[in-house]
Amino acid sequence: MSRILIIAEHDGETLSAATAKTLTGARDMGIDDIDVAVFAVDPSGVAEQAAKLEGVTRVLTIGHADFEHFLAARLAPEIKALAGDPGSGSGAGYSHILMPSTTYGKDVLPRAAALIGVNQVSDIQEVIDERTFKRPIYASNAVVTVKVADDQPVVATIRTASFAAAGEGGSAEIESRESQAEDPGHTRFVSVEGGEGEGPDLATASVVVSGGRAMGSSEGFDIIYSLAKKLNAAVGASRAAVDAGYVPNELQVGQTGKIIAPELYFAIGISGAIQHLTGIKDAGTIVAINKDPEAPIFEVADLGLVGDLFELVPELEGKL
Amino acid sequence: MKILVTLKRVVDYNVRVRVKSDGSGVETDGVKMSINPFDEIALEEALRIKERGEAEEVIVASIGGDEVQQQLRTGLAMGADRAIQVSADGDVQPLTAARTFLKLVEKEEPGIVFLGKQAIDDDANQTGQMLAALWDRPQATFASRVELADGKATVAREVDAGLETIEVDLPAVLTSDLRLNEPRFVKLPEIMKAKRKPLDTLSLEELDVERAGGIEAVSYEPPPKRGGGKKVESVDELVSELKAKGLL
Numbered sequence: 001m002s003r004i005l006i007i008a009e010h011d012g013e014t015l016s017a018a019t020a021k022t023l024t025g026a027r028d029m030g031i032d033d034i035d036v037a038v039f040a041v042d043p044s045g046v047a048e049q050a051a052k053l054e055g056v057t058r059v060l061t062i063g064h065a066d067f068e069h070f071l072a073a074r075l076a077p078e079i080k081a082l083a084g085d086p087g088s089g090s091g092a093g094y095s096h097i098l099m100p101s102t103t104y105g106k107d108v109l110p111r112a113a114a115l116i117g118v119n120q121v122s123d124i125q126e127v128i129d130e131r132t133f134k135r136p137i138y139a140s141n142a143v144v145t146v147k148v149a150d151d152q153p154v155v156a157t158i159r160t161a162s163f164a165a166a167g168e169g170g171s172a173e174i175e176s177r178e179s180q181a182e183d184p185g186h187t188r189f190v191s192v193e194g195g196e197g198e199g200p201d202l203a204t205a206s207v208v209v210s211g212g213r214a215m216g217s218s219e220g221f222d223i224i225y226s227l228a229k230k231l232n233a234a235v236g237a238s239r240a241a242v243d244a245g246y247v248p249n250e251l252q253v254g255q256t257g258k259i260i261a262p263e264l265y266f267a268i269g270i271s272g273a274i275q276h277l278t279g280i281k282d283a284g285t286i287v288a289i290n291k292d293p294e295a296p297i298f299e300v301a302d303l304g305l306v307g308d309l310f311e312l313v314p315e316l317e318g319k320l
Numbered sequence: 321m322k323i324l325v326t327l328k329r330v331v332d333y334n335v336r337v338r339v340k341s342d343g344s345g346v347e348t349d350g351v352k353m354s355i356n357p358f359d360e361i362a363l364e365e366a367l368r369i370k371e372r373g374e375a376e377e378v379i380v381a382s383i384g385g386d387e388v389q390q391q392l393r394t395g396l397a398m399g400a401d402r403a404i405q406v407s408a409d410g411d412v413q414p415l416t417a418a419r420t421f422l423k424l425v426e427k428e429e430p431g432i433v434f435l436g437k438q439a440i441d442d443d444a445n446q447t448g449q450m451l452a453a454l455w456d457r458p459q460a461t462f463a464s465r466v467e468l469a470d471g472k473a474t475v476a477r478e479v480d481a482g483l484e485t486i487e488v489d490l491p492a493v494l495t496s497d498l499r500l501n502e503p504r505f506v507k508l509p510e511i512m513k514a515k516r517k518p519l520d521t522l523s524l525e526e527l528d529v530e531r532a533g534g535i536e537a538v539s540y541e542p543p544p545k546r547g548g549g550k551k552v553e554s555v556d557e558l559v560s561e562l563k564a565k566g567l568l
Contacts, residue, residue, distance in 0.1 A: 138331070142540055298549070
């Protein structure tokens with residue numbers, strides 16, 4: 001019997017959009033029985049949001065003081081216990097265990113997969129059927145179709161940039177479960193420093209304005225922030241701009257940064273290295289502004305403008 | 321303390337890979353191969369830890385045919401003390417790699433196993449987490465800063481929300497992110513010296529590793545191509561194109 005368990009991502013108060021996108025990936029598998037597990041200190045608020053999502057059968061809440069921070073060593077045995085034995089036939093086991101391929105899902109789920117004793121399918125970008133998936137390899141320069149053997153559970157992360165968020169309209173029942181694992185005591189949260197909390201979230205924004213090395217300095221980035229504000233867009237950056245210290249690293253878009261799929265993406269002063277293009281391949285419309293007409297970014301841009309960005313960007317902002 | 325660093329031989333990151341026309345795989349014949357860039361960063365960090373006097377020995381290990389000895393020699397030339405090749409044919413999926421490294425952990429008893437956060441060929445990002453699970457030890461993934469003191473590692477991790485710091489008891493598994501450091505260049509005399517450093521070869525069978533498969537590659541294809549774009553001559557034209565697409 002096929003049953004899906006999704007491990008919710010949240011900040012203690014709000015269910016992440018990544019979870020709603022993972023749900024869409026799950027629904028594409030054609031399996032009707034989809035549970036969402038919420039691990040939290042107090043899961044009630046997040047559970048209510050999950051219960052409203054269209055297509056959720058049950059929301060399982062696991063409340064424990066340990067879940068203030070998501071530590072993989074604490075959560076992985078918990079997920080294994082909740083996932084149950086897929087071969088038991090008792091209905092207690094899940095055939096599919098899913099998380100979004102955010103840094104949280106990437107950290108936690110492979111640890112759970114190893115405890116379960118299976119390999120993970122990382123970063124599903126398209127669902128063919130309940131055991132067959134497409135995923136990107138070689139920095140998205142190739143796509144492989146993989147099939148998971150019938151005799152093992154599908155443990156997989158879902159590439160959030162490839163799926164729309166599931167809508168509301170559901171009314172799943174909420175069931176509380178006991179924590180089944182213990183704190184191994186060897187891993188402790190210390191602190192987290194967030195970036196600037198202004199404007200929309202880079203991972204989910206419908207418009208993103210990114211700057212590259214050609215911005216020249218962190219002051220040079222001011223025109224990027226200004227244009228983004230005008231467009232109610234999130235700000236992104238290439239690795240070169242991050243490495244040069246112009247912007248904090250959580251703004252990095254690309255293979256080693258965030259993979260995003262906004263409706264509209266502005267690549268400004270970005271040459272378009274393959275590692276950067278990996279991060280934006282699924283964007284709706286790509287606009288490139290660059291002084292080098294030979295820059296590889298123009299090969300993927302839907303609209304390209306060649307010229308001095310320090311003149312063109314303020315002019316563009318003025319005409320919006 | 322020993323540090324074990326794992327090195328994967330992958331297609332060099334500057335190579336634009338091509339999918340074979342019959343969809344059976346990615347063209348790797350005659351293509352430049354290198355150490356996975358994240359593994360190089362892991363090795364660099366291990367060497368720096370040793371140079372600070374916080375570790376005595378750095379061991380590099382790789383799984384694969386004899387061709388991986390090239391990457392192990394490069395690791396030795398960077399400064400690793402000795403190398404272990406675990407010979408294996410065919411597709412080695414992350415859980416098999418993790419089980420293999422666990423056997424090496426049991427033999428060598430390192431204080432830290434340092435891996436790259438992901439290999440740039442399969443982009444799986446699993447092996448370090450899996451090793452930590454099987455070893456039942458802490459993991460600190462996507463590390464961009466590592467400090468050691470009193471049998472503990474304090475690790476800054478690059479997460480979606482920014483920079484998270486955790487503290488883990490050693491022994492532990494760490495995986496490197498891009499900004500952890502800038503790996504050193506190898507100098508010619510070091511390459512000569514590396515040829516005399518020990519390189520042991522074991523096999524999956526000798527180590528009694530149970531292979532974990534379960535995920536079969538059915539076919540490969542190039543990524544969907546984006547439609548050909550066009551260049552506009554002015555900001556006005558750009559704005560009107562975006563308006564025509566309903567984006568403004």
